[in-house]
Amino acid sequence: MARRGFWRTLVLLVGLSLFATVPAQAQNGLQRFEKEIxxxxxxxxxxxxxxAPLGDxxxxxxxxxxVVPASVTGGKDSTVKIEKVTVEEIDFDRMKDSGKKDEIPLFAKLKIEGMTGDDDLSGMLESFGIPKAPVDLALDYRLNAADKVLTISKLEMGLQGQGTLSLSLVLDxxxxxxxEAAGAKDTASLRSASLVYTDVGLLSQLVPAVAKQxxxxxxxxxxxAVAPIGAFATGKGPGTVKALDALASFIADWKKPKxxxxxxxTPAKSASINDLDKIEQPNALTDIFGLKIEYAGTRAGAAGGVAPSTGGQSAAAAAPPADKTMTGAEAWLTIIGNTVTGKVDGEVIFEHYRKDGTLALLEGSEITKGKxxxxxxxxxxxxxxxxxxxxxxxRTGDEVTFKRKxxxxxxxxxxxxxxxNL
Incomplete structure (x- = not known):
């Protein structure tokens, strides 16, 4: 009996010693999230x-x-629902007790699908013409602490069935x-960046809603919105004008982008915020900053340059119906690119308005330039x-009336x- 007790004790001691030499099983990603984050x-x-965990x-x-508490929203509790959250990898080590550390997480790759808010939140967005639709978010970034290089492979936000905005960039x-984050604007420089917007109907709802407001x-x-683009395009090089034509064309196609x-x-060399003072140089956008804008519906002259189809004249808006009266900005839109004529102070004048924000006035034989x-x-x-x-x-038909205060x-x-030909 004593011998049996001895062997039982020996086996127990050996088992405990073996267990002590084997490291405890590492926690998986889900366990770490629930415990640390x-x-x-x-x-x-x-x-x-x-x-479910995805590795460690x-x-x-x-x-x-x-449920976001009222102390955060500044009003009342707000509920957010999400169909699925997928975190492929995240820097748990730096996120643990993040409020007590000065270290920024070095990497994260995650996706949020089908996020919706309660009625109060959705109603706030609707007032800006943003329809009720689930939101999708994606983030994939990595920060090289030794080289101080931030690479954002994807920062994407989309409204399901409406549109998607995606950004990628590399910062030195x-x-x-x-x-030190607050000082990044003075120390960081842009190596490259790309912004892609795909519209599936959002602009056709957003623009009228904002305009109504x-x-x-x-x-x-x-x-x-297009007029300042035209003004900036004046005197710029062909590459810059081409890029701005693409931007102006996209804005003009807001009802149904192509x-x-x-x-x-992609700057020739990393560009910092201090390089923005060079932006007015004729070819700075293309030569210094490496700007490129691509849009399938690009029309030459859309930013205020010359449109081939108009025989060398700026593209003009179609005349409104003769029985329709328009005022303010709506009326002015139909006059941009055209000329007005008549008697002012007893003298016949001709005044032409270009899309780039400039104008030319002909009085007798004298031409005066203005804005x-x-x-x-x-x-x-x-x-x-x-x-x-x-x-x-x-404006009513082909007659326009100007009045001062x-x-x-x-x-x-x-x-x-x-x-x-002014």
Missing amino acids: KPQLEFKSLTYDKA KGFTLSNVVA GVSDKAS QGMAADAMVAM GPITISV WSLEGERVCFKYPDEDKDCQTIT DKSGYKLKVLQGNPK
């Missing part, structure tokens, strides 16, 4: 139906429900210290050595294009 999240509650650096969660001079027609608001627009930047700008619902004109003159505008004004006739 989940307690740090500022949610009132966080639940999910299914969860990742995990998946399905049917996630997160990025520190892995959170305390501004109290103007959608086309008029679009004209206001495919995605891709904006890429125009659309400020809200008023059109402002500026000639050398004269004060800016802002007026309201009304003091109620003085004049009526002119609209001529298509640039018949006087």
Whole structure:
């Protein structure tokens, strides 16, 4: 009996010694999330139906429900629902007790699919013309702490069935210290970047909604957006004008874009924020910053240059129906690219308005150059050595009326294009 007890004790001691020499099994990605990260999240509650590990650096969660407390929203509790969260890998070591560390996580690759908010959140977005639709998010980045290089392979946000915006870039001079993040704008430089927007109907809903908030027609608001592009294109090189034509064409096609627009930047050397002072140079966008904009619906002259189909004249908007009266920005949109004529102070004048924000006035045999700008619902004109003159505008058929604040004004006739070659 004593011998049996001896062997039982020996076996137990050997087993314990063997167990002590084998390292404890490493925690998987899900276990690490639930133990190290989940307690740090500022949610009132966080639940999910299914969860599974993806090795030791990742995990998946399905049917996630997160309640954001009123202390964070500044109002009342808000509920966010997510169909699926996929974290392929994440820097658990640096995320653990992140609030107590100065180290930024070095890598993350994750995807959030089908995220929706409660009625209050959705209603807020709808006021900006953004329809109710599940949101998809994706992030894939890596920070090389030794070389201070941040590579964002993908930062993507999309509204299901509406549109997707995707960014990728490489930055030099990025520190892995959170305390130094604020100074990144002075130390970081851009090596390359690419921005791709694919529209599937979002712009056709967003633009009219925003225009309505501004109290103007959608086309008029679009004209206001394109005008500064044309002004910037003036005097620039062919490469820059081509890129800006692509951008202006995409904006003009807001109702139904002809495919995605891709904006890429690849500077000849890493560009910092200090290089922006060179942007006005004729070929800076292409030669210094390596700008390239690709859009299948690009039209030459869309940014305010010359359109081949108009025989050397700036492309002009079609004349409105004779019985339709328009005011403000909507009326001005139909005049850009055209000429007005009539008597002002007893003398016949011709005034041509280009898309690039410039104008030319013919009085007798004298031509004067100036600039125009659309400020809200008023059109402002500026000639050398004269004060800016802002007026309201009304158009019916081919007749346009300009009026100043003091109620003085004049009526002119609209001529298509640039018949006087001003």
